Amino acid sequence: MTKRGSGKVFRQKNLTRYLQNNPLLKDEELAGMFGVSIQTIRLDRSELNIPELRERMKTALQTNNSVRSLGSDELVGDLLDIKVGSFGVSLLKITPEMTLRKNQVARGHHLFAQANSLAVAIIDAEIVLTGDIRVRFKHQVKSGDLVVCRAEIGSQKGNRTTVRVISQVGETVVLEGIFIVFVLEEEENQ
Amino acid sequence: MTKRGSGKVFRQKNLTRYLQNNPLLKDEELAGMFGVSIQTIRLDRSELNIPELRERMKTALQTNNSVRSLGSDELVGDLLDIKVGSFGVSLLKITPEMTLRKNQVARGHHLFAQANSLAVAIIDAEIVLTGDIRVRFKHQVKSGDLVVCRAEIGSQKGNRTTVRVISQVGETVVLEGIFIVFVLEEEENQ
DNA sequence: TTATAATTAGGACCAGGTACTAATTATATT
DNA sequence: AATATAATTAGTACCTGGTCCTAATTATAA
Numbered sequence: 001m002t003k004r005g006s007g008k009v010f011r012q013k014n015l016t017r018y019l020q021n022n023p024l025l026k027d028e029e030l031a032g033m034f035g036v037s038i039q040t041i042r043l044d045r046s047e048l049n050i051p052e053l054r055e056r057m058k059t060a061l062q063t064n065n066s067v068r069s070l071g072s073d074e075l076v077g078d079l080l081d082i083k084v085g086s087f088g089v090s091l092l093k094i095t096p097e098m099t100l101r102k103n104q105v106a107r108g109h110h111l112f113a114q115a116n117s118l119a120v121a122i123i124d125a126e127i128v129l130t131g132d133i134r135v136r137f138k139h140q141v142k143s144g145d146l147v148v149c150r151a152e153i154g155s156q157k158g159n160r161t162t163v164r165v166i167s168q169v170g171e172t173v174v175l176e177g178i179f180i181v182f183v184l185e186e187e188e189n190q
Numbered sequence: 191m192t193k194r195g196s197g198k199v200f201r202q203k204n205l206t207r208y209l210q211n212n213p214l215l216k217d218e219e220l221a222g223m224f225g226v227s228i229q230t231i232r233l234d235r236s237e238l239n240i241p242e243l244r245e246r247m248k249t250a251l252q253t254n255n256s257v258r259s260l261g262s263d264e265l266v267g268d269l270l271d272i273k274v275g276s277f278g279v280s281l282l283k284i285t286p287e288m289t290l291r292k293n294q295v296a297r298g299h300h301l302f303a304q305a306n307s308l309a310v311a312i313i314d315a316e317i318v319l320t321g322d323i324r325v326r327f328k329h330q331v332k333s334g335d336l337v338v339c340r341a342e343i344g345s346q347k348g349n350r351t352t353v354r355v356i357s358q359v360g361e362t363v364v365l366e367g368i369f370i371v372f373v374l375e376e377e378e379n380q
Numbered sequence: 381t382t383a384t385a386a387t388t389a390g391g392a393c394c395a396g397g398t399a400c401t402a403a404t405t406a407t408a409t410t
Numbered sequence: 411a412a413t414a415t416a417a418t419t420a421g422t423a424c425c426t427g428g429t430c431c432t433a434a435t436t437a438t439a440a
Contacts, residue, residue, distance in 0.1 A: 008386070024248065026427070037388050042429085052428055054395090057247045058214065076299070100264075100317065108320035109266070109306045113299035120298075127290065130298035132326050140319065198417070216396070227419050232398085242397055244426090 011036070012044050014089075018080040022091070023056035032146040033091065035170030075121055076113040077149065085124040087152040090114060094145045106141040111149075111167055111175045118151045119163040125183040131160070135177035145169045151179075159183040201226070202234050213246035265311055266303040267339065277342040278312040280304060284335045296331040301357055301365050308341040309353040315373040321350070325367035335359045341369075349373040 011034050018033075019025060025033075027041045034041070045052070051059075077092035092114045094106045112135060120128045141147060147167050154162035159182050167175035201224050208223070209215060215223075217231045224231070235242070241249075267282035282304045284296045302325060310318045331337060337357050344352035349372050357365035 024251065028427080039388055039390095040386080043387080046429095054244065054247075054427080057244075057251060061214065061247060061250055103317050105317075105319060107307070107310075108323075109299065109303035112302050112306070116299045116302070117297070127293050127295075129295060129330065130327050133298075133323070135323050135325075137320050137322070218396085229419055229421095230417080233418080236398095244397080 008044075012048055014081070015041070015044055016048060016050070018089070018091075019050060019056065021080055021082075022078050023060045024053070025091075026053055029091075029093070029146055032170060033148050076110075076117045077147075079121075080148070082122060084122055085153065086122065087150065088118050088122040089151075090118045090149050092147045092149065094141055094143050094147060096143045099143045104143045106143070106145070106147075108137055111137065111141060111147065114147060114149050115151065115165045115167060115175060115177060116179065118149050119165055119179040120181060122151055122153060122163065123161055123181060123183060127183070129182050130179060131182050132180040133177060135165075135175060137175055139169075139172050139174040141169060141174050147174060149175075154178075198234075202238060205231070205234055206238060206240070209240060209246065213250045214243070216243055264307065266300070266307045267337070269311070270338070272312060274312055275314040275343065276312065277340065278308050279341075280308045280339050282337045282339065284331055284333050284337065286333045289333045294333045296333070296335070296337075298327055301327065301331060301337060304337060304339050305341065305355045305357060305365060305367060306369065308339050309355055309369040310371055312341055312343060312353065313351055313371060313373060317373065319372050320369060321372050322370040323367060325355075325365060327365055329359070329362050329364045331359060331364050337364060339365075344368075 015030060015034070018030070027038050027045070030041045031038045044050075050056075075090060077090040080089040080091050082088040092110070094110070096104070098106050098110045100107060115135070116130055116133075120130065147169055149165060149167040151163050151165045154164050156162070161181050161183070163179045163181060165175070165177045165179060166173060205220060205224070208220070217228050217235070220231045221228045234240075240246075265280060267280035270279040270281050272278040282300070284300070286294070288296050288300045290297060305325070306320055306323075310320065337359055339355060339357040341353050341355045344354050346352070351371050351373070353369040353371060355365070355367045355369060356363060
């Protein structure tokens with residue numbers, strides 16, 4: 001069940017793509033996202049010839065590439081990977097403000113917002129709205145957790161699209177859901 | 191002849207401009223450029239509220255990355271009425287920031303956040319978490335709309351409570367849902 | 381069962397800082 | 411000229427996010 005010793009290829013592939021979209025990720029954060037140790041991430045970077053954070057920032061600045069050129073301010077969390085019309089991955093780091101003071105557990109609507117905005121973002125259309133949803137919060141999320149959300153398009157009929165969403169902290173699934181979203185036509189009332 | 195104790199104003203003015211054009215300059219480099227010590231540069235930055243190298247790089251990279259976050263208060267919206275253990279009513283005024291720029295339609299997760307936080311608020315317990323939900327977004331909500339959300343407790347079995355939620359703009363139902371929420375006991379694993 | 385691959389642990393070290401205390405030097409004031 | 415004040419420099423302890431290295435542990439395949 002792919003705990004250790006495996007998943008290396010998968011991890012390295014995703015690591016590469018994540019860092020392409022977001023050079024600001026620290027080793028520690030990446031370790032949290034994949035549920036491995038910092039050392040493993042460093043081995044990965046070393047094998048893949050991916051430089052450290054500060055170097056990545058520098059080159060990102062110098063190539064003046066305005067990292068987030070995708071209209072991603074609509075998104076809650078940071079976009080790690082996306083293939084519009086197919087799937088998307090985003091990262092949300094849980095800050096203390098997102099949690100209940102009493103027990104530091106993240107409040108559901110933050111996780112929901114990440115999932116919802118990602119589900120909408122992967123649809124290949126100008127205007128997309130959420131219709132029905134079915135969401136299950138499966139596990140508590142604490143302050144400091146790194147929530148990786150993956151959304152994938154399921155069926156598509158007319159302007160109605162089904163998106164499956166799973167959010168994880170390391171190996172643990174914390175949210176699972178199905179979003180039915182609608183593409184709005186440009187004709188438009190008012 | 192302006193060696194020490196003078197030229198401070200001049201130096202700070204130029205320091206500011208240099209860093210605006212090139213955020214990558216290190217304190218050590220700046221010290222060399224002005225012929226002063228590193229400590230002097232650090233005092234300057236401190237007085238001018240100029241952050242350190244890494245922070246400057248980050249902000250330079252993130253200029254177009256404004257992540258829209260949800261309110262961090264316990265309740266999203268204003269509480270209009272509540273009877274803990276029974277029902278609650280809240281009001282959320284839709285501001286332009288809550289909408290998609292393209293069509294001024296409110297994004298689903300804001301409505302969800304209002305509903306979710308209200309559903310949790312009416313439970314008579316210290317710590318409440320969202321479990322399963324089933325939500326239907328029935329109608330578009332526009333900027334300026336006043337969304338009134340009403341949550342009502344349904345069945346209650348053990349630590350598991352069902353809450354029915356309806357949000358309306360005027361007479362129009364815009365959101366309908368059922369939230370299964372859980373009361374957390376105080377015993378608690380870490 | 382054993383060899384090999386993958387992962388984890390730990391420590392010494394580095395750059396570029398923060399934050400603080402104290403000393404020194406310049407400039408102005410009386 | 412003596413002194414108060416502003417500016418600068420020195421030095422230390424500590425921090426983050428790394429590198430680079432060695433060694434141990436765990437997983438997977440032969």
